[in-house]
Amino acid sequence: MRITILGCGDVGLALARHWSLDPALQLVLTTTRDERRPELEPLAEQVAVLRADDAEALLGALAGSAVAVLCLAPCGDRQVDAEAYAATYRDSMRALRQVLPHLPGLRQIVYTGSSAVYGDAAGGWVDEETPVQPRDDHGRVLHESEQLLLSCRSPERRVCVLRLGAIHGPGRQLAHRFRRLAGSTLPGGGAQHSNWIHRDDVVGAIAAAVAHGWDGVVNVVDDEPMPVAELTQLVCRAAGLEPVRWDPGDATASAPPNRRIRNDRLRQLGYELRHPRRTLPRLRSIDQDLFDAVAEQARSTPRLRRHHNLHAEADGVQRFLNVLQPGSYVRPHRHRREQAGTGFECFLVLQGRIGLLVFDDNGEVIQQECLAANSPLRGLELAEDQFHTLVALSPDAVIFELKQGPYHPATDKEFHSRFPLEGSAEAIPLEEGWRRLFGETPAGC
Ligand SMILES: NC(=O)c1ccc[n+]([C@@H]2O[C@H](COP(=O)([O-])OP(=O)(O)OC[C@H]3O[C@@H](n4cnc5c(N)ncnc54)[C@H](OP(=O)(O)O)[C@@H]3O)[C@@H](O)[C@H]2O)c1
Incomplete structure (x- = not known):
């Protein structure tokens, strides 16, 4: 089977490495940068350098593939504005929808979306049936992009939207993320729940979605939503960092949405999380x-x-x-x-x-x-x-x-x-x- 992975950053590359071990699969991998060819070529039958909003290039990369996996995200470390989000997600989905009539062999589209589409639930649980209420323009772009993709569903073509929690794992260790906060005092009480998923479970869920033909929306989060204050405390203690302090009287920053995301559907589909809980290594970096x-x-x-x-x-x-x-x-x-x-x-x-x-x-x-x-x-x-x-x-x-x-x-x-x-x-x-x-x-x- 031929599969195209659109966007081979952290998740797409880990997925390509996983699938490259299966001789029954031929991979087409995409990047926006020519200099990444040497890294991707050993894993792929074909590497295409393209932006996914370029319909013609997209058609070329998808021709002959039975599955498209979309792992795109705006590039760069800087905070990306909603327009850049729209150029990456919404415009790529539009281009994909435009070329689909020329791709009758494309039986499934899997997209790594985001649980950012859920709004605030005052700490309550949300699942795939909960109406989405994106709180900002970024969330609205992500929701619009999901809708564009879901509108491509047909009896012949499944579309699976995986709503991911925040990704942690190799290169994205929680201790590194929270280090700059260690010892500081943050506004509010830190009571909002954060929802996480290990990078290997993102890869595992995508592979399962393709192997078993999943369709529709599936939350991909671990079993343990956790208030931010509790998580930062655990991470800082394990990494030997000063604790983060909270100032409940300071309401200068707008509180992040507070919701706990259910993964029951993921479980019902038969997926066993490799990292159901975040186990924190007790490592102190000397860097x-x-x-x-x-x-x-x-x-x-x-x-x-x-x-x-x-x-x-x-x-x-x-x-x-x-x-x-x-x-x-x-x-x-x-x-x-x-x-x-x-x-x-x-x-x-x-x-x-x-x-x-x-x-x-x-x-x-x-x-x-x-x-x-x-x-x-x-x-x-x-x-x-x-x-x-x-x-x-x-x-x-x-x-x-x-x-x-x-x-x-x-x-x-x-x-x-x-x-x-x-x-x-x-x-x-x-x-x-x-x-x-x-x-x-x-x-x-
Ligand atoms: N990070 C999180 O915590 C998180 C949470 C929820 C959901 N997600 C979703 O998970 C997915 C994978 O994230 P990631 O961490 O693997 O992202 P990443 O490491 O930033 O990789 C993004 C990839 O997208 C490619 N790309 C960027 N703009 C593009 C465009 N216009 N057309 C085609 N390709 C483009 C990049 O190309 P280059 O190779 O040229 O860099 C790169 O390969 C994304 O869809 C993201 O939205 C992530």
């Missing part, structure tokens, strides 16, 4: 976004440095990021532990440059090392009992540190009595002098 956020905090504290702990204080292993700005004075100290072999400290520079100074008991420098993320020397392990300090040789210098825990503030460090207290006037020229030991801002070490 540029985190560096930038902690560096920003480091810039605005008087100490000009900031820890970001991955551990809890009671943990046996302390692991944390330490972001330093030039000017941050770390009073020389050493780590002593009662148990042998537990006073070590391991540093790895992940961004920028750090100067490490080791002192003798008299406070004389006995070694200096420049560590940098882009130099041969990226890190060091310091044995216990070594007096040392660190200086930032570049803005936003990020170190990953590893030490034995648990952390006891009173006994963790023993300061070198020869050096002034943090925050004292004498500390400022001392730190500047230490930085000068490493020379004038070289590019590396």
